[in-house]
Amino acid sequence: MERNISQLIATLEPCIVRGDAGTAVSGLAYDSRNVKPGFAFFALPGLHVNGHDFINKALENGASAIIHSEELPEYRADICYVKVADPRFAMSPVASAFWGNPSGKIVLIGVTGTEGKSTTVWLISQLLTLAGFKTGFISTVEYKVAGTVECNPDHQTTPEATTIHEKLAKMVENGLEYAVLESSSHGLSPRTNRLGNVQFDVGVMTNVRHEHLEFHGTWECYRDDKARLLSALDASMEEKSIGGKTLKVPAFGVVCADDPSAAFFADITEKPVYTYSVRTAGATISATEIDETKTGSTFLLRFEDCYQGASIKLPGAFNVENTLAAIVVVHKLTGTPVDELVDLLPGLTPVRGRMSRIEAGQDFEVLVDYAHTPSSFEAILPAIKARAKNSVICVFGSGGERDTQKRPAQGAIASKYCDIVILADEDPRGEDPLSLLEDIAAGCKEKIRGENLFLIPDRAQAIRKAFALAKPGSIVLLLGKGHENTILKSSGTIPWDEIAEATNALAKMGFTKKKENA
Numbered sequence: 001m002e003r004n005i006s007q008l009i010a011t012l013e014p015c016i017v018r019g020d021a022g023t024a025v026s027g028l029a030y031d032s033r034n035v036k037p038g039f040a041f042f043a044l045p046g047l048h049v050n051g052h053d054f055i056n057k058a059l060e061n062g063a064s065a066i067i068h069s070e071e072l073p074e075y076r077a078d079i080c081y082v083k084v085a086d087p088r089f090a091m092s093p094v095a096s097a098f099w100g101n102p103s104g105k106i107v108l109i110g111v112t113g114t115e116g117k118s119t120t121v122w123l124i125s126q127l128l129t130l131a132g133f134k135t136g137f138i139s140t141v142e143y144k145v146a147g148t149v150e151c152n153p154d155h156q157t158t159p160e161a162t163t164i165h166e167k168l169a170k171m172v173e174n175g176l177e178y179a180v181l182e183s184s185s186h187g188l189s190p191r192t193n194r195l196g197n198v199q200f201d202v203g204v205m206t207n208v209r210h211e212h213l214e215f216h217g218t219w220e221c222y223r224d225d226k227a228r229l230l231s232a233l234d235a236s237m238e239e240k241s242i243g244g245k246t247l248k249v250p251a252f253g254v255v256c257a258d259d260p261s262a263a264f265f266a267d268i269t270e271k272p273v274y275t276y277s278v279r280t281a282g283a284t285i286s287a288t289e290i291d292e293t294k295t296g297s298t299f300l301l302r303f304e305d306c307y308q309g310a311s312i313k314l315p316g317a318f319n320v321e322n323t324l325a326a327i328v329v330v331h332k333l334t335g336t337p338v339d340e341l342v343d344l345l346p347g348l349t350p351v352r353g354r355m356s357r358i359e360a361g362q363d364f365e366v367l368v369d370y371a372h373t374p375s376s377f378e379a380i381l382p383a384i385k386a387r388a389k390n391s392v393i394c395v396f397g398s399g400g401e402r403d404t405q406k407r408p409a410q411g412a413i414a415s416k417y418c419d420i421v422i423l424a425d426e427d428p429r430g431e432d433p434l435s436l437l438e439d440i441a442a443g444c445k446e447k448i449r450g451e452n453l454f455l456i457p458d459r460a461q462a463i464r465k466a467f468a469l470a471k472p473g474s475i476v477l478l479l480g481k482g483h484e485n486t487i488l489k490s491s492g493t494i495p496w497d498e499i500a501e502a503t504n505a506l507a508k509m510g511f512t513k514k515k516e517n518a
Helices: 051-060 087-098 117-130 161-173 219-235 262-267 318-334 338-347 374-387 406-417 433-441 459-469 498-508
Strands: 015-018 027-029 039-042 065-068 080-084 107-112 135-138 142-144 178-182 202-205 239-242 245-248 252-256 273-277 285-292 297-303 306-312 356-358 365-369 392-396 420-423 453-455 475-479 486-489 492-495
Touching (some): 027 087, 039 051, 039 087, 051 065, 065 087, 080 087, 107 117, 107 219, 107 318, 117 135, 117 178, 117 318, 117 338, 135 161, 161 178, 202 219, 202 318, 219 252, 219 262, 252 262, 252 318, 273 318, 285 318, 297 318, 297 338, 306 318, 306 338, 318 338, 356 498, 374 392, 374 475, 392 406, 392 459, 406 420, 406 433, 420 433, 420 459, 433 453, 459 498
Parallel strands (some): 039 065, 065 080, 107 178, 107 202, 135 178, 202 252, 252 273, 273 285, 392 475, 420 453
Antiparallel strands (some): 135 142, 239 245, 285 297, 356 365, 486 492
């Protein structure tokens, strides 16, 4: 595929072009190491490095165009230079143009929220597929652009715009009809503009809690950026050319009625907004009489004054909420009757690293989950504590160079519901690991160090400690890493697989009966 610069920058304003605007571009990259001959290179200003310092490297690798914001010491006659106010912001319109505006050729569902995004994306995608529709998705955990699901190797919930439009284009090329996209507050923010040129048809809001204030500054700004997903629906095309046919696509929002910000999100769009709830009367769809077990939940589902029993094989009562969101999205989007969708629910499977159970024949329970915020701790720990037959032991940390206010709150909530708290590396990044854990420990006021509070930065060692302290009937929770395949440290990135590490630790204790059963 090739486009010329004039085609790619038609929507950029203002911009200054030096060189031939007819220069052909065969690919896009913002990392000079990924540049190939004919690529356009985006020189992004960054937190630790400046992309302008890597322009020469990009040229050595064959870049034909440079999109930059700073004045450069040298302009080569054979290269096209495009100066813009913000190269990162420019990536979205340029990527959309390069890949032929793929979001306009597929029905696109965005899911945002502090918690539940990845699972809700996965459940919507699964339910659409089970109902007979060709569906792809992009989430923190995995993505699907064709017939197989692949692991997401990055720690970005919403990838950079170049990746988003490329994957959407592959979905279109592979004949998929629907795409579900995990939409983070970072991705929705105009500061990154990763989703600025994505044409959403449906927007789902799960909840808004305390998170990412290191980026947004205030909780209100954080909520406002998430709300951009719903306001974007007002520009919905309502008709899209999908698979060579022009189809009418209903645009609507879906909001959790139990969240305090539900009315704020519902009022921000002119499109219809449907609600789901496990507590609030009057929602579009709701669930009551929820009975949670180790392996799933049963509940009574109400939709339009009709009631029916439903069941899911998804651990954690909170997954009932995520399932309700998936049902209302698929029903309103495709017209599939709700009772038919309920019949499909037992076929839904959990996301890897979300309440994943590890069974190796041990006499205590081991759960791996991605929970890493105070509110996610509040969502899962009370129910765990209530059904535990012995001690509850948790291993967790907190992300370095991220919101520091949540750290003592994490410690306080964990201390309330867990008998033993073990603090370990999550992604310390450039921070001192032990100092970071001390911030969390400040909230563990009633715990005694060396007795029921341990600071062990080495996560593998921390997991082994937790298992050593477990008694018959104990529940050990490994929180914060979930599906992630690396730990980010100041010294570099180290490979990590929480489930494999836990399984290996159990094997060393002599437990090898079964493998992980998510």
